[in-house]
Amino acid sequence: MDYSPKLPEHNVNVSQGHPLAEFFPLLVATIVIFLVVVGLAGLLVDQAVTYIDPELESELFASSPAQYDFEVEASSERTAFLQGLADELRVCMEMPYPITLAIAASPQINALALPGGHVVGFSGLIDGMSWENGLAFVLAHELAHFKHRDHLRGMGRGLVLVAASAVISGSSSALTSMLTPAVSLGAASYSQSREAAADAAALEALHCKYGDVGGAEELFRTLEQVNDDGIWSEAHYFSSHPELGERILALQQLAEDRQFASGTKAPEPCHFCGN
Amino acid sequence: MIDLIIFLGLITTGYVVGQTLERRHYRAIEQREAALLALPTTSTKRSFGTVPPGTRSELVQGACCISVDYFKRIAASLRQLFGGRVSSYETLVDRARREAILRLKEGAGDAHQIINLRLVTSSITKGQRGQVGAIEVHAYATALYDH
Numbered sequence: 220m221d222y223s224p225k226l227p228e229h230n231v232n233v234s235q236g237h238p239l240a241e242f243f244p245l246l247v248a249t250i251v252i253f254l255v256v257v258g259l260a261g262l263l264v265d266q267a268v269t270y271i272d273p274e275l276e277s278e279l280f281a282s283s284p285a286q287y288d289f290e291v292e293a294s295s296e297r298t299a300f301l302q303g304l305a306d307e308l309r310v311c312m313e314m315p316y317p318i319t320l321a322i323a324a325s326p327q328i329n330a331l332a333l334p335g336g337h338v339v340g341f342s343g344l345i346d347g348m349s350w351e352n353g354l355a356f357v358l359a360h361e362l363a364h365f366k367h368r369d370h371l372r373g374m375g376r377g378l379v380l381v382a383a384s385a386v387i388s389g390s391s392s393a394l395t396s397m398l399t400p401a402v403s404l405g406a407a408s409y410s411q412s413r414e415a416a417a418d419a420a421a422l423e424a425l426h427c428k429y430g431d432v433g434g435a436e437e438l439f440r441t442l443e444q445v446n447d448d449g450i451w452s453e454a455h456y457f458s459s460h461p462e463l464g465e466r467i468l469a470l471q472q473l474a475e476d477r478q479f480a481s482g483t484k485a486p487e488p489c490h491f492c493g494n
Numbered sequence: 495m496i497d498l499i500i501f502l503g504l505i506t507t508g509y510v511v512g513q514t515l516e517r518r519h520y521r522a523i524e525q526r527e528a529a530l531l532a533l534p535t536t537s538t539k540r541s542f543g544t545v546p547p548g549t550r551s552e553l554v555q556g557a558c559c560i561s562v563d564y565f566k567r568i569a570a571s572l573r574q575l576f577g578g579r580v581s582s583y584e585t586l587v588d589r590a591r592r593e594a595i596l597r598l599k600e601g602a603g604d605a606h607q608i609i610n611l612r613l614v615t616s617s618i619t620k621g622q623r624g625q626v627g628a629i630e631v632h633a634y635a636t637a638l639y640d641h
Contacts (some may be wrong), residue, residue: 233588236581236582238569238582245575
């Protein structure tokens with residue numbers, strides 16, 4: 220046997236395609252599947268939350284009390300006043316279940332509806348208001364999210380996103396840890412239609428309590444002012460919400476359609492607010 | 495957001511650096527294979543031709559350990575979802591095999607032929623979470639010397 224050495228012409232052990240030509244179709248397919256799964260699960264969550272009534276919800280979350288990322292103000296006349304205001308609005312909004320109100324000691328202009336019947340007002344928001352009516356509108360808006368089960372929707376979608384990411388990439392992956400805040404924030408963002416529905420319900424509550432919807436848009440005006448002053452580059456409370464001006468117009472339009480009185484009575488001053 | 499930027503940074507770095515190093519390695523492998531082509535190497539136990547009396551035989555070996563880069567790892571994990579050829583790992587194993595054989599040949603000194611070549615492959619990290627995978631190929635053979 221003669222030995223006649225020769226190198227092979229082609230490397231048959233290695234695929235000849237470009238690495239990126241393989242990578243991108245796989246990446247796109249993964250992303251598409253991920254989005255479809257999250258979208259479908261989100262729709263399921265939308266259906267499921269309508270079956271979770273407030274009693275069941277408070278049972279579900281009783282074992283795990285709300286985890287706040289912020290300091291809660293100790294009970295005071297101010298918290299008692301807000302709790303009383305919320306309770307009165309609750310009667311107007313036909314919500315026959317308890318809602319616990321807390322004030323977060325934070326300069327953010329924000330308020331949240333959290334699972335388990337918790338509404339949190341940030342001291343930055345309360346200090347920025349002058350009128351009880353304006354504050355009542357914000358509280359009623361959060362109560363409306365609660366009544367409409369929006370807070371569960373928000374959290375449910377967040378959970379679905381994290382669960383899907385954990386299945387695909389592992390629970391400790393960078394992707395999962397990146398998405399996890401979407402769950403802890405809970406009520407981070409609602410769609411514009413959910414916001415508009417909450418605004419409308421809050422306006423009705425204001426009409427019920429005061430017989431006048433004047434002052435409803437105080438927060439939006441404050442935020443507009445703040446925006447104009449350039450102090451905040453974005454309005455934290457309504458960054459995911461319809462444009463402020465549009466919302467004010469929508470409120471005015473609704474008040475007109477429903478023939479709610481507006482500005483016929485002087486708004487109640489808020490003794491516990493900052494201004 | 496910062497996590498996404500870090501992820502994209504890692505994957506881009508992994509791709510650019512990994513591909514550059516791989517191309518360079520392949521060039522080196524091809525040059526050295528051509529240079530060592532004249533040394534007969536076979537996996538059979540029998541030698542080429544008749545072995546003259548006084549021929550000395552020795553165990554020779556070469557090993558090489560090659561790691562995946564971040565891009566290959568992500569590409570392979572995407573491939574795991576769908577199945578099919580993990581082509582991003584093919585070059586890795588190919589390079590390790592050829593490099594191990596080259597090191598064996600280079601370590602064989604003035605052997606006139608190498609017989610009974612065997613390859614053993616092992617995974618260094620067994621795919622444990624958070625660790626970058628690496629493979630080792632160990633080549634061992636019998637080298638025949640004139641005296």
